[in-house]
Amino acid sequence: MKNAIGMVGLGRMGANMARRLHQGGAQVVVYNRHVDKAEALARESGMAAAGTLEALVAALPSPRVLWLMLPAGDATQSHIDALLPLLSAGDVLVNGANAQHETSIAQAAHVEQAGVRYVDAGVSGGVWGLQEGYALMVGGSREAVAAVAPFLRILAPAPDQGWLHCGPVGxxxxxxxxxxxxxxxxxxxxxEGFAILKGKEAFHLDLAQVAEMWRHGSVVRSWLLDLSADFLKKDQALDSIxxxxxxxxxxxxxxxxxxxxxxxxxxxxxxxxxxxxxxxxxxxxxxxxxxxxxxxxxxxxxxxx
Structure with missing residues (x-):
């Protein structure tokens, strides 16, 4: 399997990242603690599913790249501890959790003692990442990031935009x-700004129209404003929230x-x-x-x- 990657953790982010990688031509093997989730994704997309971490590692060619998209803390650490004895020197572990950078530095030192390379990856994009691409901020050695770069180019909005090797681990x-x-x-x-606008009841402002207008030419235009304009069109009162x-x-x-x-x-x-x-x-x-x-x-x- 050329250009192969293992994706561990199939929550909202992990599953969509696996989908984008698969759609971009990568050979993706998915694993989830709840095996039925991995099997359902495999049936939907045609990518491969592994029922165990041992099967996941065995399905990937060396040097292996495994991307962990799990909650920071115990969930990520327990999977790293389980994977390390299964991996070989030169393999790469990517920690995609929202982890503290000090934790990642300590984690990398432990992983690299076993000869396995480590990359910490900050991932932004949320539920829109599958369609729009993800912003990816990665740390690690030049060699480790180079091994992951083919997948970063697929996940990012464009091969040469939206991802950055920021520097060393952490x-x-x-x-x-x-x-x-x-x-x-x-x-x-x-x-706060929209609360102030809403509070000036004498003007009967249409907040959806204000948001839409600001999206074009205004210095406050942004993706967050785009999202705000979208939900304000549906509901300005937000009484149910x-x-x-x-x-x-x-x-x-x-x-x-x-x-x-x-x-x-x-x-x-x-x-x-x-x-x-x-x-x-x-x-x-x-x-x-x-x-x-x-x-x-x-x-x-x-x-x-």
Missing amino acids: SGHFVKMVHNGIEYGMMQALA APVVADSGEGLWTAQAALDLKIPAPVITLALQMRWASQGHADYTARMLAMMRNEFGGHAVQKEA
């Missing part, structure tokens, strides 16, 4: 971490890196804290503020229903 996940921190700030700014915004952890890591480097990053930090506030972490603070206003000024306190 740099790919570091660049992806900062990317996600910037994403937090951009999303927060757009959300709970005001809770999760955080993946990378915004926190970015803020922590800024503190470590003594680099001011107030927008990213405040955007992260606004996500925590939406999760209820500001509730006690708000209660304290309400009681202070009541104590010093006699201002009324609203009671919970």
